[in-house]
Amino acid sequence: METVDCVIVGAGVSGLVAAAGMARAGRQVVVLEASPRVGGCIHSWHLRDEIAPGGEGADFWLELGAHTAYNSYSQLLVALRERGRLDDLLPREKMGYSFVARDGRLQSPLKRLNFLQAAVSLPFGIGRAKPGRSVAEWFGGLLGRGNYRRLLAPAFAAVLSQPADAFPAEWLFRRKPRLAEAPRKYSFPGGLQGLLEALAEGAAFDLRYQTAAAAVTRTASGFQVQSAAGPIACRQLMLAVPVDVAGVLLNEVYADIANELRAFPMSSSEALGVVLPAGVSAIKPVAGLIGLNDDFWSVVSRDPIPHDTLRGFTFHFRPGRLNREEKLARAAAVLGVRAGDFLHVRETLNRLPAPGVEHPRRVAALDAKLAGEPLALLGNYLNGLSIGDCAERAAKETARLLAL
Ligand SMILES: Cc1cc2nc3c(=O)[nH]c(=O)nc-3n(C[C@H](O)[C@H](O)[C@H](O)COP(=O)(O)OP(=O)(O)OC[C@H]3O[C@@H](n4cnc5c(N)ncnc54)[C@H](O)[C@@H]3O)c2cc1C
Known part of the structure; x- marks a missing residue:
């Protein structure tokens, strides 16, 4: 054997x-x-797998799962350096996230923050230990319950593709050394x-x-x-x-x-990736959108790695809510386009611990x-x-x- x-x-x-x-x-x-x-x-969907060699967009890819890595991921970068590929990292352009309401209106995260409530809560919340506390308890104590509900709960759910309230606070935002070369x-x-x-x-x-x-x-x-x-x-x-x-x-x-x-x-979420011509959606370049009581947790955009002719968005839908046609219609409505504008569409199921x-x-x-x-x-x-x-x-x- x-x-x-x-x-x-x-x-x-x-x-x-x-x-x-x-x-x-x-x-x-x-x-x-x-x-x-x-x-x-970590699932990068390549259009080259679906179109004729050298065809329009053959160089385009869209993340259907994880999308952003940081220079604090030192063990990953150590392994990459060993392969001699550290210099190949592609910096992501700096772009923000916006909240998106059901009617399609976009709102900046700061607009959802009540500064007075945050200022009152911060001195009591900042020194509290994270172990044994949930995300809702710890971050609610830090910025105030209202700020947690309006701003942090949907933002964390978007990051985790699942409700974040009961998540262990000690598992979010741990400070780690950064590798300056990356x-x-x-x-x-x-x-x-x-x-x-x-x-x-x-x-x-x-x-x-x-x-x-x-x-x-x-x-x-x-x-x-x-x-x-x-x-x-x-x-x-x-x-x-x-x-x-x-x-x-x-x-x-x-x-x-x-x-x-x-x-x-375990939890699951249903990813729908859509690719469309660059000029069709009026949404300004954005890292992603955060759903507010919507059928999706988040929309992750390819904009931080710009492409000349195409844009791509991955909608991370809550599981079991919409069928494919309904997802396409929702995605089109959020992007302000027609479902017929989508040149390529790909679905996949993602699973994560809860x-x-x-x-x-x-x-x-x-x-x-x-x-x-x-x-x-x-x-x-x-x-x-x-x-x-x-x-x-x-x-x-x-x-x-x-x-x-
Ligand atoms: C939608 C989404 C977005 C995310 N965004 C980010 C992000 O932006 N940044 C970030 O840092 N993290 C992000 N994450 C989290 C991160 O991507 C994952 O936690 C991490 O990649 C998990 O890696 P893993 O190797 O532990 O497990 P997995 O990626 O689950 O890999 C397990 C592997 O095991 C294989 N396998 C399963 N069963 C068998 C078997 N019986 N025999 C052989 N092989 C088997 C599977 O095919 C798979 O390849 C995201 C996750 C999801 C789902």
């Missing part, structure tokens, strides 16, 4: 940063990825997925696409991972998959951990169980949702396994 030092399941940012770290230490690594692409939640906010040629492809290209690990891990069993020297391509034996195993998939894969080998993982809730305020404590209990084990759990349910949080967790767990 094929035997390697480490099998990593999942080639999103978590799996790829871990694979880079393991390979750097000289370990023999196989990465199994269920889909035909890297990236998972632009503050960036994308990459081909979108953020291109950045992950750069991590995989020519790397010293073996990445296998369309090879889903189906089951894991224990052996005397480690694990055996089953996939349609046959079994692989390994000394160490890293699961970099959504939490529900990790729960299923661990059922036989770590039943108690699998049980814990089943209690971690952690509650007790979540960080659950993760701490999980980590206590993992101490000393040749198993690592990686992903966006362990250290925060952002790409940087995932990369940080991946680097930390790689170091732990390397030290065993």
